[in-house]
Structures are given as structure tokens and as C-alpha cells.
Amino acid sequence: MTKLSVNINKIATLRNSRGGDVPNVVKFAKDVQRFGAEGVTIHPRPDERHIRYQDARDLKSEVYTEYNIEGNPIDSFVELVLSVKPTQVTLVPDAVDAITSNAGWNTIKHKGFLTDVIKEFQQNGIRTSIFVDPVLEHIEGAKAAGTDRIELYTEAFAHQYNLGDTKGIKPYVDSAMLANTLGLGINAGHDLSLENIEFFKKNIPGLLEVSIGHALIAESLYLGVENVIQMYLRKLK
Template sequence: MTRLSVNINKIATLRNARGGNNPDVIKAAQDCERFGAQGITVHPRQDERHIRYSDVLALKSVVKTEFNIEGYPDERYLHIIEQVRPAQATLVPDPPQAITSNAGWDTIKHRSFLKEVVFKIRSNGVRVSIFVDPIPKMVEAAKEIGADRIELYTEPYAHEFSLNRDIAIKPYIESAKVAHQAGLGINAGHDLSLENLNFFAQHIEHLDEVSIGHALICDALYYGLENTIQLYLRELNRVTQYFT
């Protein structure tokens, strides 16, 4: 079954907008787990505009499911991974000023750099996932680098879904097949939503995990956090029924 990891960055953004501790990011993470999420994802950026370094340390001791820390693998990020030792480190190529992730790694161009980083992280007993575009050669290079998983960057899929979903999903099917044949685990994330999640998961049979933040938190404003998480899990469970 595909696991749902809830990205709680947007909850931290709301807290930081006013100061204080409302909403409580740590409690929100615990509630997400209590409501059925199988993982918690954070992306601590250098400017701490949402998740703070102190949040990551606090979450270390309370997250009972899989803890996934995303980030650009500079020295600061590597220090966080070494100190916290989450279940998974997801490497993204974002520069410090990026609003959000907007492309996957060129795993061929950055092969040497990523190979060294992956070795360091895995030496701490942490699984490594590399954020990639749905391009088979980038997936193959991720395997050569030593990654355990890839995370398919799904914003292009989400953008094209309403225009032609069959065309939108095609490169992801091809890339997922390459990943599975290479022995890589398959994650996905970015702009997945209640509208497009089920179709995506139906066509990516070996999908291990989806990481969803923005759309899920937006939906929670209308449906409530518990109900929203159950709605997303239902979309993933319908896929399990489809395959079986």
C-alpha cells in the first residue's frame, strides 16, 4: 500500500505569520499521525520561513511514523540529518531563495556531488531519496549514485492532468518502470491533490510513498484535518483495491 506522508510546512507558515505557537506544529504532526498519516515530511529552509531548526529537533522525539526531511544537501542540511537521523532524507536541488521545489536534479551533471552526499547520509543509517523529473536517464543515474529511492516531481503531471491525463501520466509510468527494474523505491510529490492522486497512483503500481502538503492543508481549511487525511487515504486505498 502506498503510504501518505503529510508535509507540515504550511502549518509552520501559518504559525510564523503571527508569531507565538498557534497553530502548534508539533501537535499538528502528532495529530496527523493519529488521524492516519503514515509519515511526516518537513523541509527546513535556511531562512526558516516555515519549519525551523528547533521544530526539526522537537519532531525527532515525537514522530512515531516515518520522518522525512527534505532539503538541499549543504553542510547545514547534512548536519541536521546527522543529528536527527530521520527514516528518510529527500534531496532537492532548490537554491536558498526558491519559493518551492520547481525541478528535479540533473543526476548526470551532479553525479559526483550527489554520490558523495548520498554516501555520507547512508553512513548514518538514513534512507536517501533523490528528487527527479520523470526522465528515465535521470532515474538510472540516481541508481548509479547510490540512492535508495527517487521522488518523482509531479507538478508537470498536476498541471497537465486537467488537459489530458493520459498524456500527463505517460512519462511517470515510463520512469517508474525504470526505477522498479533498477531496484529503486518510488516516491512522488508536488501538487498532488484529491483531484489527481487516485489516477496517478493507479498507474504507478510500485509507488511506495506520496508526500503531500500544500493541497492537503488547503483542503483541511474546508474539511478539517482529520477528515482530509482520511479523504487522501481513501484515494490511495482505492488504488490497492484496483490492483488486487
């Protein structure tokens, strides 16, 4: 079964746009779990323009499913993750000014750095995942760096699928097959939606978890949060 982890960054963006604490990030995290989500994902950035570091700490005691913290492992992020000790940390090579994640790691070029960071997290009992493009050499590099899982960056697939081209799934299938052979767990995320998630899930062997935020929140504006979570769960099963 593929788990659904809900990325709640957009809830923090909405809160921050008005000031105050509405909508409340912790309450929303509790609600999505109550509605059936099997994990909560946050992606704090250095400027804290949506999720704040304090949110990560406040959520620790309220996320009883999988707690996934994503981000670029700069010093302050590493310190945050080590203090919170989530279920999983997903390493993403964000530029400081990136609007959203836009590339996976070159795991060959950054092998030494990733190896050291991964080792530190694992020694503290935190499962590690590396955000990667569907590039076979980079998946092999992820294995060499010692990660537990990879997260496939799915924007390219979603874009092609939206154009009616289902052939865009092939690099992801090949990547998943290699990851399975190497003993790497497989997660996926970015631009997955109710429209494309079932096709993606059916074609990716060994898909353990998807992290979905932007599309799920946008769809919920029309269909309701609880309803949308149940729709995802049905498609993932």
C-alpha cells in the same frame, strides 16, 4: 500499499506569520499521525521562513511513523539531518530563494556530489531519496549515485491533469517502470491532491509513498484535517 506522508510546512508558515506558537507544529504532527497519516514530511530552508531547524529537532521524538526531511544538502542541512537521523532524507536542488521546489536533480551532472552525500547519510542509517523529474537518464543517474529511492516531481503531471489531459502521466509510468527494473523505491510529490491522487496511484507501479502538503492543508480548511487524511488513505488503497 502507498503511504501518505503529510508535509507540515504550511502549518509552520501560518505560525510564523503571526509570531508565537499557534498553530503548534509538533502538536499538528502528532495529530496527523493520530488521524492515520503514515509519515510526516518537513522541508526546512536556510532562511527558516516556515519550518525551522529547531522544529526538525523537536519533531524527532514525536514522529513515530516515517519521518522525512527534505532539502538541499548544503552543509547546515547535512549537519541537521545527521543530528536528527530521520527515517528518510530527500535531496532537493532548491535555490536559496526558491518559493517552492521547482526542478529535480540532474543526476548525471551532479553524480559525484550526490554520491558522496548519499553515502554519508546511508552510513548513518538514513534512507535516501533523490528528487527527480520523469527523465529516464536522470533515474539511471540516481541509481548510479547509490540512492535507495527517487521522488518523482509531479507538478507537470498535475498541471496537465488539471487541463483534462491524462496523457501527462506517461513519462511518470515509464520512469516508474525503469525504477522498478533498477531496484529503486519510488516516492512522489508536488501538487498532488484529492482530485488527481487516485489516478496517479493507479497508474504508477510500485509507488511506495506520496508526500502532500499544500493541497492537503488547503483542502482541510474546508473539509477538516482528519476527514481529508482519511479521504487520501481511501484513494491510495
